[in-house]
Amino acid sequence: MDIQNHYYGHSAVLAAYAGLSRPRHIAGLLQHGWTxxxxxxxxxxxxxxxxxxxxQRRLLVWSHGCRGWSPDDETRATTAVGAPVLYLERLLQAQGWSRSDRLGPVFVPFHGTRLVRVTGAHADLARQVAKVDGPSTVCMHHEDLTDPEITSAxxxxxxxxxxxxxxxxxxxLLRIMHLIxxxxxxxxxxxSTAVLYAAAIGAPAAVWGDPLTFGAQSASAVDELRATWPEFHTADPASGERPDTGAADADDxxxxxxxxxxxADALLEPDALRAALGWGRTPNVGPGIQYYAASPLAKAAMVLGLTKRSEQSTQAMSAGSFSPMLWLRNPLAALPRPLPKGLRTPVTTEDPAEALPRP
Incomplete structure (x- = not known):
């Protein structure tokens, strides 16, 4: 019922897993990234x-087993369905896919958005990555590619x-899977999401280096990430060891x-997934009307301050720097678009030219 349901190829992957040729409107909202x-x-x-x-409309989250939040603390019910990347993993494994290391090291810099930019010494971080891992494949957010200072660094x-x-x-998501x-x-x-994805499919994954600055977010936010999820953080990027573990134990x-x-424990079989998403035998008209009419109006009301967000929501969304003016700089970004195309069958990531578009 909102464009976020189709972010990052999620609905296309879910449609392929559910046996549909292309995505449909979802009867509810689908989580679009790890948080x-x-x-x-x-x-x-x-x-x-x-x-x-x-x-009628569900809040579809990835997991009820996260360290950062509990469904018991919410005033609205949520349904755990698993992350789309794990459904993609199932699709690929059914076709005989397995991991390799032929791309060598991959680095995914923490990125900003059109609303909030990441600032800091990108050049210093880039040189540290080269020193530790050697020349690497660096996956840039497409908006960061418009910044010559970042790309040249x-x-x-x-x-x-x-x-x-x-x-x-x-x-x-297919391109991300090709990389990780x-x-x-x-x-x-x-x-961030990419680190979780990589670790989940068994790739060695770690967080290290200057975290840079995101909007008005304080340093305590980074400290909280390290304290809550120490398994992903390493003070010794060359070895990959984490506190009290060796590299192999840390990866496990x-x-x-x-x-x-x-x-992973919430993944559904195709019939159950279609039911959770509201994808019946024939497309449901209601979610389509919400997608093209009701949802844009509701979002505009929030942006213009006609409907008030909770303090918790504002902090979670904006790193403490939310302003309606930021959204008004990109007034067309939240408008609904035609539903995305479905994925080709069989689903594959083995097309490097298409999988890794250059800036």
Missing amino acids: ATSPVAAHFADFPRVGEDPR WSDAGHRLVTAGRRDDPRF GNASRVSSNRL AATALARRELG
Whole structure:
């Protein structure tokens, strides 16, 4: 019922797993990224009525086993369905896919958005990555690729720059899987979705380096990430060892934790997944009307201050720097678009030219 349901190719992957040729409108809201806080606050704040009656519209989260939040603390019911990347893993494994390390080290810098930029010494971080891992494949957020200062910092250090594409690209998740599925190690300077994805499919994954600055977020936020999820953080990036563990033990612990955070125990079979998403035998008209009419109006009301967010939601969404003016700089970004195309069958990541579009 909102464009976020189709971010990063999630609905395309779920449609392929459910046996559909292309995505449909979802009867509710789908979590679109890992979050250190509640996805109800971080992703669903613009729609405070969704989830009040789960029989009509559900709040679909990845997991009820996260360290950063508990469904018992929410005023609205949530349904755990697992992360789309784990459904993609199932699809690929059914076709005989397995991990490799042929791409070598992959680094995913913590990125900003069109609303809040990441600032700091990108060049220093790029040189540290080159010193520790050597020239690496660096997956840049497509909006960061518009910043010459950021791109030159990484390319001048000898790294190969790629991108998974725009968030509305149905092949986004396939490109991410191509990277993490063929990496000898996946690293980032901030705990984020990509690190969880890599660890979940068994790739060595770790967080190290300057976390940079995100909006008005304080240093205590980074300290809290390290304290809550120590399994992913390392003070010795060369060895990959974490506190009280060797590298191998650390990778096993990180994989177990990542799969719990992503909801591996909540994955549904195709029929149950279609039911959870509201995908019946024929398309439902209601979610389509909400997608094209009701949801944009509800979101505009939030942006303009006609409907008030909770303090928790504002903090979770904006790193303490939310302003309606930021949204008004990009007034068309939240408008609904036609549903994305479905994925080709069989689903594959083995097309490097298409999987890794260059900036």
